[in-house]
Every structure is written in structure tokens, then in C-alpha cells.
Amino acid sequence: MVSAVRRRIVVITAVHAPSAHFLPDAYASLLAQELPEGWEWHWLIQEDGRSDEVAPYVPDDPRVTFAQGRPGGPGTARTLALALADGEYVKVLDADDQLTAGALARDLAVLEGDRALGWTTSRALDLLPDGSTVGFPGDPDEGVIERGALFAHWSANDYRPQVVPGTLFARRHLVLALGGWMALPASEDTGLLLALDAVSQGWYTAEVGLLYRKWPGQSTSRPAHIDPAERDARMAVVEARARALSGLRWSSPPTD
Incomplete structure (x- = not known):
């Protein structure tokens, strides 16, 4: 019998x-997600810091775990949450x-169906304050994303990823092997995605899997996020990490 730990998606x-x-x-x-029989989700909510302002919004649900830690940005918070991750798969949800509807089941079906794939992403729509949605241009075709393909597109297009890192669903052991999210003030999710791209094939699902909320208070709307000097530094270290991993010729699953 498959153990409960291996039948859990950690969000x-x-x-x-x-x-x-x-x-x-x-x-x-999350409540609207329907999973195959025997599967469940476990939601890990990690506060970036310690305050009394987040806990009131955390659902009272045994499938939800809330933790706090020293502030260090979203990458640090997500990586800390890996200490409590008890499933085979990790799903990002900002x-x-x-x-x-159906996003988790689609992600799960892809990776359960092909052990050669290490991660999946999907189409996302911007969710605007008035409730309307807007799509992103340049989405890839549905199917396998070969190793290095995301990096090539990112490098050639002003460091803009072809897929939305916030839709990532990955094998937990790969996320751990790569050190989790990068220790950067932003672009930490792009850094992990490109690291995964350097060592494993992935998959892109053309069906919409995420509504990406746009609102004035989000971190990507702040001036610091587009400061040229910081952005150049972030992109440089993201690029160097991806190139280093590619140069090691390590792959998952291993190849002869």
C-alpha cells in the first residue's frame, strides 16, 4: 500500500x-479542488515574519498548517515551509x-503519468481589481518543455520567463535537491524554476491553472522591484545558477 505521505500534495x-x-x-x-481517490492536499502557510495580523485569516482546518519565522522575503518563507512538507509533490500558491478548478488534478496527472518529468506549469490569467481577467502573450504550446528551453527563452527576452513561476508544481525531492527558493528579495521563484529547467524536463498545461491577482499592495508593484541595479544583480545570480547546474550535466531522472 502507498503510504499517506506519498499520497499528499503540499501547497x-x-x-x-x-x-x-x-x-x-x-x-x-483549494476547497474547490477535486483529487483522485487516495490523494489529499496539505496547505502550509508560512508567514514572512511574526505578527498578530495573519493568524486571524488562517482557516480552521486540520489540512492547514500555519507557521511563522524571521522575515527574509517570500523565498525564505517558502523554503522554511519545506521543513513541514510531508508529501511527494509541492505546489506553489501565493x-x-x-x-x-481542476488545477491540482491536472498537475498531478502529468507527473504521475511520466516519471521523466520533474515539474509542471500552466497558463495563468491576471485577475484585475474589477474582477475581470487578462491573459499573457506568448504562452508556449501544451506539452513537454525540454531541458534548458525556459532558460533560452528567458535569456533572449529581457529576462522574462515564458511561463508563470507562480503556477509551479514539482517533485519535492527535486525542490529540496536544488536548495528550495533562492535567497533573493524578488525573482526567487524564477530562480527555482530555471534551476528545475536546467536539470529536468517539464510540462506546460494550456488550460488556465491560476488567477494571478493584481492589486496596489503587491510586492511586484513597488519601485524597488524594478530598480535597474537590483534587477541586474538578481538576474545575474539567477543566470549563473542555471548555467552552473546545466554545466554539471546532472539530470533528473539520471541518464547514462
């Missing part, structure tokens, strides 16, 4: 006080975003 959410009030919407999108 990791980093949260800070300004975005905590969106957690009920994220929770509602506190202010929402999964679409």
Missing part, C-alpha cells in the same frame, strides 16, 4: 500582513492568488 504559501486578507479566497480555491 506552500508565503504570506505577510498586507496580503493576509486574501487567504480566504485562496482557501476557497497568498493573493487563486487556483482554478
Whole structure:
């Protein structure tokens, strides 16, 4: 019999006080997920810091675990949450975003169906304040993403990923082997995605899997996020890590 640990999807959410009030919407999108028999999700909500402002929005549900830690940004919070990750798969869900119906089941089916794939991503839509949605241009075709393909596109397009890192679903052992999310003030999720791309094939699902909320308080709307000097530094270390991993010729699963 397959153990309970191997039949669990761990959903990791980093949260800070300004975005905590969106957690009920994220929770509602989790409740709407239908998984194959024998599978369940475990939601790990990791506060980036210690305050009294997040806990009131955490659902009272045995499938939800809330933890706090020293502030260090979303990458640090997600990586800390890995200490409590008790499933075979890790799914990212930002506190202010929402999964679409069937997103977890689609991700799971892809990786359960092909052990050569290490991760999946999917189409995302911007969720605007008025409730309308807008798509992203340049989505890839549905199917296998060969190793290095995301890095090649990112490098050639002003360091803009072809897929949304916030839709990532990956094998937990790979996330751990790569050290989790990068210790950067932003782009830490892109760094992990490109690291995965360097060592494993992935998959892109054309069906919408995420509603990416746009709102004035989000971190990507702040001036520091687009400061040229910091952005150049972030992109440099993300690129160097991906190139180093590719140069090691390590792959998952191993090849002869």
C-alpha cells in the first residue's frame, strides 16, 4: 500500500500582513479542488515574519498548517515551509492568488503519468481589481518543455520567463535537491524554476491553472522591484545558477 505521505500534495504559501486578507479566497480555491481517490492536499502557510495580523485569516482546518519565522522575503518563507512538507509533490500558491478548478488534478496527472518529468506549469490569467481577467502573450504550446528551453527563452527576452513561476508544481525531492527558493528579495521563484529547467524536463498545461491577482499592495508593484541595479544583480545570480547546474550535466531522472 502507498503510504499517506506519498499520497499528499503540499501547497506552500508565503504570506505577510498586507496580503493576509486574501487567504480566504485562496482557501476557497483549494476547497474547490477535486483529487483522485487516495490523494489529499496539505496547505502550509508560512508567514514572512511574526505578527498578530495573519493568524486571524488562517482557516480552521486540520489540512492547514500555519507557521511563522524571521522575515527574509517570500523565498525564505517558502523554503522554511519545506521543513513541514510531508508529501511527494509541492505546489506553489501565493497568498493573493487563486487556483482554478481542476488545477491540482491536472498537475498531478502529468507527473504521475511520466516519471521523466520533474515539474509542471500552466497558463495563468491576471485577475484585475474589477474582477475581470487578462491573459499573457506568448504562452508556449501544451506539452513537454525540454531541458534548458525556459532558460533560452528567458535569456533572449529581457529576462522574462515564458511561463508563470507562480503556477509551479514539482517533485519535492527535486525542490529540496536544488536548495528550495533562492535567497533573493524578488525573482526567487524564477530562480527555482530555471534551476528545475536546467536539470529536468517539464510540462506546460494550456488550460488556465491560476488567477494571478493584481492589486496596489503587491510586492511586484513597488519601485524597488524594478530598480535597474537590483534587477541586474538578481538576474545575474539567477543566470549563473542555471548555467552552473546545466554545466554539471546532472539530470533528473539520471541518464547514462
